[in-house]
Structure formats: C-alpha cells, structure tokens
Amino acid sequence: MADIHVEEFYKDAAVALVQLYSAFPRRVNLFVEDIAGPDEPDEFGLHSKRHMACFGALLWLAEEGFLRYVDTIRQEALDQAVLTQEAFVRLSSPAPDVLVQALRGPESPLETPLPPSLQEDMSSHIHLVRTALKSRHSLRIGHAVRATLFADKQGD
Known part of the structure; x- marks a missing residue:
C-alpha cells in the first residue's frame, strides 16, 4: 500500500x-x-x-x-x-492496450466491439483517468495517473 x-x-x-x-x-x-x-x-x-x-x-x-x-x-x-x-497531446493519446485492459477491470468487459473512433476515445489517457476517478479506487487512480504523467519514462 x-x-x-x-x-x-x-x-x-x-x-x-x-x-x-x-x-x-x-x-x-x-x-x-x-x-x-x-x-x-x-x-x-x-x-x-x-x-x-x-x-x-x-x-x-x-x-x-x-x-x-x-x-x-x-x-x-x-x-x-x-x-x-x-x-494535452499525452492526455488525448491512446494508452497501451495492456493498461486499458488492466484499468477496465473484469467487472466491465466489452462484449460487443465498438466502432474504431469510440474505441480510440475510450483508450485515451484522459478516458482512463476519468474512469479511474469515477471508480474511486485509489489503486486505479494511481495506475492511470502514473501511466499518464510518466508515459515517456515507462520501459526505461
């Protein structure tokens, strides 16, 4: 913790x-x-x-x-x-798929494929941050913010 x-x-x-x-x-x-x-x-x-x-x-x-x-x-x-x-560019850009799936969580699987534009919007960093805030789950908020703030540093 x-x-x-x-x-x-x-x-x-x-x-x-x-x-x-x-x-x-x-x-x-x-x-x-x-x-x-x-x-x-x-x-x-x-x-x-x-x-x-x-x-x-x-x-x-x-x-x-x-x-x-x-x-x-x-x-x-x-x-x-x-x-x-x-x-602005970082928040608008797509997050890595692995992160999108991890933050989406098992309780909200996507059963039907979404149109590409909506799928792209729902995988953006800002969408992940908003979703994490709505969940009120501190670990999800932390993951979303770290992924957004330190996107360039990941993988180093």
Missing part, C-alpha cells in the same frame, strides 16, 4: 488534469477547494496540510510542464491555468 500522501497526490493530479482537459483551450482558475475539498484556515490563517499538499501538487504539475498559469491566488488557486501542449 502506498503512502496516503502519494495516493492523495494522484487523486489531486487526476482531478486537476480532468478539469483542465474539460476546459481546454480556455484558461481557468484552478481552485484547491474544488480538488481537495473545503478547508478552514486556523487562527493564524494557515491552511491544513491536506490543502497545502493539493496546492503543492498543482505547483508540481506546473513545474514539470503539465500546465501553465499566470499567477497564484494566495494559496487558494492557480489563476488562468491551462494544459501545456505536451500534456
């Missing part, structure tokens, strides 16, 4: 990427509370560790070239965030 902060990172990254992909190519404000849930700063105005971990995940995605933003809104949001070209 992975450390809980790593599982939360995968979930935060997945939610952020799905939000940005859904808005692409528009720039949007990416609010931490929309991703990690509500947070009540303490008496000193400091956010919880969970809130700050999510904010850190967003900044990491930017530092690693998955998104761009104009500025931060305190530690509440990224202002005018958008996917980078590399992230």
Whole structure:
C-alpha cells in the first residue's frame, strides 16, 4: 500500500488534469477547494496540510510542464491555468492496450466491439483517468495517473 500522501497526490493530479482537459483551450482558475475539498484556515490563517499538499501538487504539475498559469491566488488557486501542449497531446493519446485492459477491470468487459473512433476515445489517457476517478479506487487512480504523467519514462 502506498503512502496516503502519494495516493492523495494522484487523486489531486487526476482531478486537476480532468478539469483542465474539460476546459481546454480556455484558461481557468484552478481552485484547491474544488480538488481537495473545503478547508478552514486556523487562527493564524494557515491552511491544513491536506490543502497545502493539493496546492503543492498543482505547483508540481506546473513545474514539470503539465500546465501553465499566470499567477497564484494566495494559496487558494492557480489563476488562468491551462494544459501545456505536451500534456494535452499525452492526455488525448491512446494508452497501451495492456493498461486499458488492466484499468477496465473484469467487472466491465466489452462484449460487443465498438466502432474504431469510440474505441480510440475510450483508450485515451484522459478516458482512463476519468474512469479511474469515477471508480474511486485509489489503486486505479494511481495506475492511470502514473501511466499518464510518466508515459515517456515507462520501459526505461
């Protein structure tokens, strides 16, 4: 079992990427509370560790070239965030068949063949990330996000 902060990172990254992909190519404000849930700063105005971990995940995605933003809104949001070209292409591209089958799981076999265009769409990285999020299964979310973020690194 992975450390809980790593599982939360995968979930935060997945939610952020799905939000940005859904808005692409528009720039949007990416609010931490929309991703990690509500947070009540303490008496000193400091956010919880969970809130700050999510904010850190967003900044990491930017530092690693998955998104761009104009500025931060305190530690509440990224202002005018958008996917980078590399992230958009990666999310739109087909995932390896082995990964598609593994993340689809035995409970949802495809009994009838789908049209090629739909089959391609359902094998994209973004579809796998969305499906994993809907499952609320942390291992599936982790696999989908790792496959998306580190697609170029696999097989090294």
